[in-house]
Amino acid sequence: MTGARKRWSFSRLVFGVVLLGVLVGALVVDGYVSAEFHPDHTAGVGQRTGVPAEVTGGGPIIDTRNGGLRTYRLPTRTIALTFDDGPDPRWTPRVMEVLRRHRVNATFFVVGAQVARHPDLVAALARGGDEIGVHSFTHPHLDRLPRWQRELEYSQTQLAVARVTGRKPALLRLPYSSGTRAVDDADWPLIREAGALGFLSVLIDVDSQDWKNPGTDTIVRTSTPGGDEGSIVLMHDAGGDRAQTAAALDRFIPLMRARGYTFTTVSQGLEKALAGQKAVVDTPAGTVDRRRALALVTAVTLAGWLVDTLRVLLLVVGVLTIARTVVLFLLAGRHARRRRAESWRWGPPVELPVSVIVPAYNEKEGIEAAVRSLAGGDHPGGIEVVVVDDGSTDNTAELVEALGLPDVRVVRVPNGGKPKALNVGVALAGHDLIVMVDGDTVFEPDAVRHLVQPFADPSVGAVAGNVKVGNRGSIVARWQHIEYVIGFNLDRRVYDILRCMPTIPGAIGAFRREALQDIGGISDRTLAEDTDATMALNRVGWHVVYEERARAWTEAPGTLRQLWLQRYRWSYGTMQAMWKHRRSLVDRGPSGRFGRVGLPFVALFSIVLPLLAPLVDILFVYGLFLASWRVTTAAWLAMFAMQVLTAVVAFRLDREKLRPLWVLPLQQFVYRQLMYLVLIQSLGTALTGARLRWHKLHRAGSAGAGAPAVPTVSVVSAPAGGVRSPSGRHQRPVVPRGG
Incomplete structure (x- = not known):
């Protein structure tokens, strides 16, 4: 870390500590001056052995x-x-x-x-x-x-x-x-x-x-x-x-x-x-008394203003939470019922061949399992896998080549970042249906087949898949499993109904080549290239949908530090993408619709609500020690009950077992606070205009720990002039295409 970066980090730390100190001080002052008291009549009379008779028999002054x-x-x-x-x-x-x-x-x-x-x-x-x-x-x-x-x-x-x-x-x-x-x-x-x-x-x-x-x-x-x-x-x-x-x-x-x-x-x-x-x-x-009086009254007044503001904001949090819960229950349930109805069809079965792009930078721990799962997919049209080695310094490329799997190629490029690697993969892809996959992700055998079925609808330009956490052994990973089910997959059902999907996950997403061409490929102007591209697709009029049956298993960060780095990048990148597409708020047509529906939805429920949510915990602690602990506890438990109910609904819709929810109470006191701090840091970085670099996470290759078994793929030689699909059918020769 450079000296300037260290000074900037230290300055932010000092600012955060000072801000926290001011907030705590204001709450203590307000709690002190707002202490509840009983009326005078509650006092009783005790022993009076030491009270002089001149007092008990005298006047009241x-x-x-x-x-x-x-x-x-x-x-x-x-x-x-x-x-x-x-x-x-x-x-x-x-x-x-x-x-x-x-x-x-x-x-x-x-x-x-x-x-x-x-x-x-x-x-x-x-x-x-x-x-x-x-x-x-x-x-x-x-x-x-x-x-x-x-x-x-x-x-x-x-x-x-x-x-x-x-x-x-x-x-x-x-x-x-x-x-x-x-x-x-x-x-x-x-x-x-x-x-x-x-x-x-x-x-x-x-x-x-x-x-x-x-x-x-x-x-x-x-x-x-x-x-x-x-x-x-x-x-x-x-x-x-x-x-x-x-x-x-x-x-x-x-x-x-x-x-x-x-x-x-x-x-x-x-x-x-x-x-x-x-x-x-x-x-x-005297003069000193006047100065002290000014300081006292100013402190009490400011503390009162601050706490009153916090109470108003808490009301906003409550309204937003209830609104989000109602919207989730109504729209997510409607989405699930519609998609699971026997009469539901995207259209005629999609059996066109698919190209899967895997950008890989130092992914030796999980790349073999990822590529095997892709090559072993049961899509009837055939699956071509293009692994773009983005200047890896480990033996990622060699590991893929050593697999000897049919329809799997490795392309080596100098390190230029994930967006560049994806664009190279799209240019070299041999088919017009393109799936993008992270190098640590394991697909279920039918994931690609399900993922491309929405393309039977010609208005669909991209499809978001269902990302599952594969490494659920640690409590940190379990917390993320809950978050993926509630915060990501449940939200995608709502976004699908509202036709304003803001993010196709990098772990599993499918695109039409034409749609990618319409937005000029994957941009490198933000750290959330998946969100940026999805918002761009919405703005040019493509329909982005969610396919819950297309399941992929990813490796969630196993430590709090790794989780911090990942979410810091995600939060900051999302803010960058929203700022980049801010003009959609005043546009007409599809862009305007996304701007006036999708952006406010993301802003309210992905930024504003999480930023204000710490007030629930802050005022909970405040209420326990400085106000009515019974009322405070009841209010907090009501909010928690609403979260539990949302979690149960989300897990049922995603057909997940409820057992992991036992860690939900612990999540309220550790994981949520970490996410608050991440979002606050991201907002501070965004407001100051500082640049955030990409942080490479350490992988253990455990993404497939919870995934279904992947079928074995036979190693066959591709015939001259083309490649062979897993089903044995010939595909057209792989010719680089413009992206």
């Missing part, structure tokens, strides 16, 4: 700052309305509207994460004269957190408020707190600790119990203080449907005023209790 202990009550006939758990984009404005109409200010104990998401609401509260207090950043059970995390809960909320108001609030209401009589041995250390951090703890006198949604009348009744006592009343402007709270508030304020009560904020009530002495309930935010 507890000052433990500077190491002291003082409690305060509001003056008689004074009410401080307090609201917890907001701001909420729906209910906070409703509550604020009622307060403004009655010219009342209240104290809002806010959740910092909500402040970061809805700063405009806090700004509106502050402008209207309402007071802002701290209710933690994520509303956790603070006694279950270490001290440093509790301090973050307070300070982050202060920063979120300071970003909006310019001041850091010092009023604090602990989550899940209540009145002074409910303070227990778990709460008291937290109150003392809060005082040491400069906070004034605010509990309640009266709980409206609006969290129960008991009805407007009940909320008004439970909010009413006894006698003429001053009271801090607890209500909520978030955490559920607060319509009853707003309605009760609209009645409660006039009712209490009629009884001689005045409404105030907590700090104003405290100043009255202190006989006019100033109560310090907030401090100006």
